[in-house]
Amino acid sequence: MVDLSIIIVNYNVKEFLLNLLDSIRKALNNLSVEIIVVDNASEDGSVDVIKEKFPEVKLIVNEKNIGFGAANNLALKIAKGKYFLLLNPDTILREDTLVKMIEFFDKHPECGIAGCKVLNPDGTLQLACRRGFPGPWTSFTKVMGLSKLFPKSRLFARYNLTYLDENQTYEVDAVSGAFMMLRREVYEKIGGFDSQFFMYGEDLDLCYRAQKANYKVFYVHSTEIIHYKGESTKRSKIDETKLFYDAMHLFVKKHFSSSFIVEGILQLAILFRKLLAFINVYKLAIISFLLDFAFFSLCVFIAEQIYASEHWQGFPKYVIPWIYFVPALIQVIISSLSNVYQKLSISVLKSLISLFYGFVILSSLTYFFKQFAFSRAVVLITYVLALIFFSGWRIFVKVVFKLGLVSNSKKARTLIVGNNQKSSELALKLKSNITSLYQIVGFVGLNKKEIGEKVGNYKILGALDNIKKLIMEEKIEKVIFSSDNISFEKIFSVVSECQGLNVEFMVAGKELDYLVGKSSVTMLDDIPLLKINYNISSFGHRLTKLIFDYTLSLILLLIYPFIFLLQKFSSKKNDFYNFILQVPEVLKGKKSFVGPKFTSYYGDLYVGKIGLTGMWFVENVSEEDEEEIKSLDVFYAKNQNIWLDLEIIGRTLSKILFRTEK
Numbered sequence: 001m002v003d004l005s006i007i008i009v010n011y012n013v014k015e016f017l018l019n020l021l022d023s024i025r026k027a028l029n030n031l032s033v034e035i036i037v038v039d040n041a042s043e044d045g046s047v048d049v050i051k052e053k054f055p056e057v058k059l060i061v062n063e064k065n066i067g068f069g070a071a072n073n074l075a076l077k078i079a080k081g082k083y084f085l086l087l088n089p090d091t092i093l094r095e096d097t098l099v100k101m102i103e104f105f106d107k108h109p110e111c112g113i114a115g116c117k118v119l120n121p122d123g124t125l126q127l128a129c130r131r132g133f134p135g136p137w138t139s140f141t142k143v144m145g146l147s148k149l150f151p152k153s154r155l156f157a158r159y160n161l162t163y164l165d166e167n168q169t170y171e172v173d174a175v176s177g178a179f180m181m182l183r184r185e186v187y188e189k190i191g192g193f194d195s196q197f198f199m200y201g202e203d204l205d206l207c208y209r210a211q212k213a214n215y216k217v218f219y220v221h222s223t224e225i226i227h228y229k230g231e232s233t234k235r236s237k238i239d240e241t242k243l244f245y246d247a248m249h250l251f252v253k254k255h256f257s258s259s260f261i262v263e264g265i266l267q268l269a270i271l272f273r274k275l276l277a278f279i280n281v282y283k284l285a286i287i288s289f290l291l292d293f294a295f296f297s298l299c300v301f302i303a304e305q306i307y308a309s310e311h312w313q314g315f316p317k318y319v320i321p322w323i324y325f326v327p328a329l330i331q332v333i334i335s336s337l338s339n340v341y342q343k344l345s346i347s348v349l350k351s352l353i354s355l356f357y358g359f360v361i362l363s364s365l366t367y368f369f370k371q372f373a374f375s376r377a378v379v380l381i382t383y384v385l386a387l388i389f390f391s392g393w394r395i396f397v398k399v400v401f402k403l404g405l406v407s408n409s410k411k412a413r414t415l416i417v418g419n420n421q422k423s424s425e426l427a428l429k430l431k432s433n434i435t436s437l438y439q440i441v442g443f444v445g446l447n448k449k450e451i452g453e454k455v456g457n458y459k460i461l462g463a464l465d466n467i468k469k470l471i472m473e474e475k476i477e478k479v480i481f482s483s484d485n486i487s488f489e490k491i492f493s494v495v496s497e498c499q500g501l502n503v504e505f506m507v508a509g510k511e512l513d514y515l516v517g518k519s520s521v522t523m524l525d526d527i528p529l530l531k532i533n534y535n536i537s538s539f540g541h542r543l544t545k546l547i548f549d550y551t552l553s554l555i556l557l558l559i560y561p562f563i564f565l566l567q568k569f570s571s572k573k574n575d576f577y578n579f580i581l582q583v584p585e586v587l588k589g590k591k592s593f594v595g596p597k598f599t600s601y602y603g604d605l606y607v608g609k610i611g612l613t614g615m616w617f618v619e620n621v622s623e624e625d626e627e628e629i630k631s632l633d634v635f636y637a638k639n640q641n642i643w644l645d646l647e648i649i650g651r652t653l654s655k656i657l658f659r660t661e662k
Contacts, residue, residue, distance in 0.1 A: 112215025115175025
């Protein structure tokens, strides 16, 4: 008999699945293992790549997404192992995980189902890996947030068992379906998952039925996996919040004879949680809506005070305070219809256009509702003030707080864990990547003897033993593991040690064609440049940039004569003077304030007019490093907008005015 059947249900997470299968290969340790992958109608090429790179895997290909439980059941029917391991595709195993779990089952014959410690990518414990059953009281404390408020309380924290030590092994009600190991005899006695649970809850239900059949469920702390969590749902239209609470409702109804009160609480929870999720996703749009409403109401009030005189005493008392709020409500509705309120961006131009529409509509309304036509002068003053307030707060939050800016122009300070040619190739790919910016600080070797050696153009700055100190000293934001050079056991050790440092840990694919991280997959393959939609080429961006260049040029020309004279009498080279003295080139249309360094074209690809400054300047790139300058120029062309230009100019002035000599 096969020692272990590993069952994985995949849905559109090809890159994560490849990393998992690679980690399984390293964790086999002479065990007799079969791997069964059930693909739930993925559209990302998962099936083809598994056939090519992992021919030993047994594949079940579904024509539609039948859900997690039903897909697992297809594999359970054909599995031949003494033990079954149900595993999510967005996980990574340690080399000792399979062996240690089988050893635990062999030592504990009373154990029917077990799960190991499951870590988030930042090293913290994923709470769902050990749980209590969602009975009426446990459901109530979970829904009302009492379990979060009192995480160490046995009374309130029953659902996620946060009052228990994560570094001990003990019996629990349930473990997570992300990693669930069970004996074959348990499956033969109680069957597989209940297909009523499409996603979520099926693991709780299976554990409950196992315990009813006199098997115990254990949380095992001695080994661990990393779970990226939620990657499949990100690639679908599934409403995971509703599915989660529907699953809780179904579980309670099935096993606890749900009362009307409990059912009401759970339905209310679905509504409440969906509302919170909506607020979280659209918080920028909601804040923009509320600020516009408040500022417009204020504009009406100020306009009234400005225009009030002995001839006009202000609004009559019977319309106060509604006269301040109703026009504001009409204006924000017009702004909403003008698509001003976006979940990821704040548009100044759209808000100004919506104010024009609002002015026309509100002015027209005064002709139809004569009883409210108190003063057209107040309407005019209101909209003049609104132009200032609406554009003012948007510019302020963009420049000061960097809110509403979709692209990030700053390079992430990055360490690569590795010490061979493949690591050097990875550094080169990261350097030339145009979808994300990486500042390779250096490499981390596998032992201290390698410190000081060079890998390509970079030094080995430290070893795994002191990586935490290195991360803090160098202010590292990303750590990338080259999986060929380091064991998964050491990756887990580093991730656990560095939890709380706010660092993203990523794993490079074996072929160096992608990176798997906590929030995304970064593709590293070369992208045909002409197939990408570049902002710099769009009419709207080019027009805005042209207006900005001419406006700023005319302003700076006021100080140009003084700078010209100062430069004549100065014996030292001054970067600020040189910057101002190039302004006429911008005014003539030969250059732009922000743009590429040497050329406007890479082949047939237009990347903008040559700039007085650019990302090549603020990122301290050597003039000899043509490849990195090209990468930064292309990144800028792809993401160009007026706010990115302002940020680069601001960073440029900061650099040349407050530069410190080293």
